[in-house]
Amino acid sequence: MCRPLRAAQAVCALAMLANIGRVAMDVGVGRHGRFVTGLGGCSMRVALVLSLLAPLVQAAEPLALRLGEHELSAEYAVTAEQRQLGLMGRHELAADSGMLFRFDEVRHNCLWMKNTPLPLSAAFLDERGVIVDLIDLEPLSREMRCAQAPARYALETNLGWFTERALGLGTPVQGIPVDAPLSAR
Numbered sequence: 001m002c003r004p005l006r007a008a009q010a011v012c013a014l015a016m017l018a019n020i021g022r023v024a025m026d027v028g029v030g031r032h033g034r035f036v037t038g039l040g041g042c043s044m045r046v047a048l049v050l051s052l053l054a055p056l057v058q059a060a061e062p063l064a065l066r067l068g069e070h071e072l073s074a075e076y077a078v079t080a081e082q083r084q085l086g087l088m089g090r091h092e093l094a095a096d097s098g099m100l101f102r103f104d105e106v107r108h109n110c111l112w113m114k115n116t117p118l119p120l121s122a123a124f125l126d127e128r129g130v131i132v133d134l135i136d137l138e139p140l141s142r143e144m145r146c147a148q149a150p151a152r153y154a155l156e157t158n159l160g161w162f163t164e165r166a167l168g169l170g171t172p173v174q175g176i177p178v179d180a181p182l183s184a185r
Contacts, residue, residue, distance in 0.1 A: 063100060065155070065175040070165050074100045074155065076177060087156060088115040098157035100176070110146040111154055113137050119159035124151035129173045134162055 062073040073096060077083045083101050087093065103109045106127055113120070117139045124133040124147035132149035136159060147154070155173065162168070 062097070063175055063177065065100065065173055067162075067165070067167050067171055067173050070167070071096060072155075072157065072161075073097045077101045080104075086111075086116065087118060087120070089117075091117055093118055093120075093158050095158065096161075098155055098161070101154040101156070102177075103152055103154070106150045106152045108146045108148070109151050109154060110144040111135075111137060111156070112144050113139055113141045116140065120156045121159050121161050121163070122157075123155045123162055123167075123171075123173075124149070125153035125155060125173055125176075126150065127152045129153065129176045131162075131167070131169055131171045131173070134168065136160075 060076065063076050065072045065074050073094070075098075077086060077099055083103070086101070087099055101111075109124065111122055116137075119139050120137045122135050122137055122145075123131045124135075126132045126149070132151055133147045135145050137145060137156070153173075153176070
């Protein structure tokens, strides 16, 4: 029989789902051959329901960014969990889309491509949203690639996106969310 979730467990599960878009479970087999997890015997059903709700919980509007005359639709990764997950596991990315990462501190922040099969380009942006460094990232590489200048943000796109549009150092990015400092809006 499925034991009811306490309110704290349900809130925690939904928060985790909203932050990383998936439920991480450690499933094992109990003494009686039944699947067991930390949520009890009904956890597989709970996980199924939560996975069906995931698109509703995490479907935030993409950002409409503008770089010169070019527009880019970007997912926004603000929390440590969102930044860690990034574009992992994605096999394709629409032509004019990407992901904007907001780091907690302005410093020589780094990116890696663990479990990311897409070839990507990334722009590091300063506190004002201006490109201070551009790099290309190899699929599935665990090499840490760091900004050459202090950066608050990183913007990942398909490989070559910035070069194909002649965008480089000094290009401002408009449309950075209001949770950013006033100088970056």
